[in-house]
Amino acid sequence: MKIHEHDLNQGEWFEATRVTVALVALTVAGAAAYLAYRRQRTADENQRTAAQTQLITANAYQLSVEQYSEGLQRELRKRFTDAVLQLSHSMATVRIAGAFSLAALVDEWTAQGNRVDAQVCIEVLCGYLRLPYSPVHGNSDSVKRTVTSPRLNPDGTVGAGDVTEHYEFRQNDRISRLTILRMIAEHLRNVGDSGESWSCYGFDFRSATLEDVNFEDCTFGAVSFAGTRFVGDANFQGVKFKEAVSFAGAHFESNCSFDGAQFDNECEFTNARFFGTWARFVSCNFGGEFSFEETFASMVVFSACTFKVDASFEFSQFTRSVLFSVDTVFHGMANFIGCKFGKFSVGGRSAVRDKLFRTSKTESKFIDGGPVKFMSECYFLGAIFEDEAVFQGTVFEGKVHFERMGYAGRRSLGTSSVEFRGGANFSNATFNQGAIFTGVNFGDKPVVLRNINSPLPLAFDWSEAPDLKPDAVVL
Numbered sequence: 001m002k003i004h005e006h007d008l009n010q011g012e013w014f015e016a017t018r019v020t021v022a023l024v025a026l027t028v029a030g031a032a033a034y035l036a037y038r039r040q041r042t043a044d045e046n047q048r049t050a051a052q053t054q055l056i057t058a059n060a061y062q063l064s065v066e067q068y069s070e071g072l073q074r075e076l077r078k079r080f081t082d083a084v085l086q087l088s089h090s091m092a093t094v095r096i097a098g099a100f101s102l103a104a105l106v107d108e109w110t111a112q113g114n115r116v117d118a119q120v121c122i123e124v125l126c127g128y129l130r131l132p133y134s135p136v137h138g139n140s141d142s143v144k145r146t147v148t149s150p151r152l153n154p155d156g157t158v159g160a161g162d163v164t165e166h167y168e169f170r171q172n173d174r175i176s177r178l179t180i181l182r183m184i185a186e187h188l189r190n191v192g193d194s195g196e197s198w199s200c201y202g203f204d205f206r207s208a209t210l211e212d213v214n215f216e217d218c219t220f221g222a223v224s225f226a227g228t229r230f231v232g233d234a235n236f237q238g239v240k241f242k243e244a245v246s247f248a249g250a251h252f253e254s255n256c257s258f259d260g261a262q263f264d265n266e267c268e269f270t271n272a273r274f275f276g277t278w279a280r281f282v283s284c285n286f287g288g289e290f291s292f293e294e295t296f297a298s299m300v301v302f303s304a305c306t307f308k309v310d311a312s313f314e315f316s317q318f319t320r321s322v323l324f325s326v327d328t329v330f331h332g333m334a335n336f337i338g339c340k341f342g343k344f345s346v347g348g349r350s351a352v353r354d355k356l357f358r359t360s361k362t363e364s365k366f367i368d369g370g371p372v373k374f375m376s377e378c379y380f381l382g383a384i385f386e387d388e389a390v391f392q393g394t395v396f397e398g399k400v401h402f403e404r405m406g407y408a409g410r411r412s413l414g415t416s417s418v419e420f421r422g423g424a425n426f427s428n429a430t431f432n433q434g435a436i437f438t439g440v441n442f443g444d445k446p447v448v449l450r451n452i453n454s455p456l457p458l459a460f461d462w463s464e465a466p467d468l469k470p471d472a473v474v475l
């Protein structure tokens with residue numbers, strides 16, 4: 001049976017075909033869009049997965065690094081504890097091993113940039129050197145000493161019975177201390193590939209007893225030698241002090257040399273004591289204020305030194321002699337108020353005994369050079385010269401004060417070739433043997449020579465021809 005029958009004309013066929021093509025195209029476009037969406041979603045998911053994987057890997061790596069670092073620090077701190085225990089051991093060899101362990105820890109922590117813990121190690125080494133120490137028993141195998149003495153009453157009389165005192169000290173401690181000093185010195189020089197420099201750290205040697213010190217060519221940052229006792233020769237030749245340094249109250253029991261030392265900042269020797277034959281400061285550069293006040297010394301040599309700021313020697317005592325020679329220049333104020341001198345020499349040709357630290361050879365040599373110059377004011381107020389004083393060739397650019405100076409030398413005060421360019425004042429000075437002012441260039445500023453106490457007349461170039469007296473001289 002034929003349900004329906006319909007013939008399409010040509011226009012209807014065309015319209016049906018167009019609709020069909022459109023539907024197919026729309027279907028294909030939709031499918032393509034869906035496929036693109038799926039691909040983008042898959043790519044996004046893969047990217048998120050990769051990022052999460054990378055983050056997990058980074059966190060795992062960071063955790064691994066932190067765990068390694070924590071483990072390393074635990075190991076280093078355990079080594080630190082062990083080294084400190086070794087340093088307190090009764091046997092010298094164990095103490096030496098502990099010192100080397102601490103030095104190695106300083107190098108390792110410095111390489112890691114951990115200066116705090118490295119500084120702690122250095123404090124321990126310096127602290128060991130500050131412990132009570134007697135050089136007399138430095139090489140002793142004994143560890144205990146008993147001293148029995150009569151009992152004294154409060155009034156000083158001898159009472160009944162005896163007093164027994166017990167002393168304990170470290171066995172053969174001298175070798176341990178010398179080892180520590182040598183290690184410190186080696187790390188303060190240009191170490192190169194042999195280790196890390198310790199010049200960036202602070203060193204506290206206050207009140208320490210140091211034997212046979214050799215810091216030649218070392219470079220210090222922050223350091224203090226206040227109250228330090230130096231036993232044996234002390235060698236500071238070529239040392240560089242980058243920051244302020246203090247030797248206040250230090251005791252040098254033998255010779256000491258600072259030849260070629262460079263002080264970039266303040267330098268203090270107030271109340272220092274030099275008991276050796278001599279103390280040398282040759283070719284030193286003092287960039288900051290220099291204080292040598294209330295110091296006691298035998299013979300001190302300042303040769304070819306440069307004082308860029310003020311220098312003070314106030315109330316110091318020099319029992320044998322003090323020498324300023326060969327191109328020494330004071331750019332700031334020079335203060336010698338209240339000093340007490342044995343022989344005093346400024347300028348001229350100087351004889352300097354030069355002990356070489358590395359050999360037993362001692363040689364004498366004569367040094368010629370330019371004049372000593374005081375570029376600013378110079379004070380010798382109340383200074384006492386107990387022996388010969390020579391100012392030959394000295395140049396005073398600023399005013400120099402000799403008021404109330406006392407000269408008890410065996411010879412006349414010699415001022416040959418001295419130049420007073422800034423004026424001078426000798427008011428109320430005392431010359432036990434007279435004074436010679438011949439060959440002096442008095443310049444054009446007032447030079448006051450009033451109220452001079454002298455049993456002998458003062459000698460001038462114009463003594464026999466008063467009309468030649470310079471106008472600047474006030475008698």
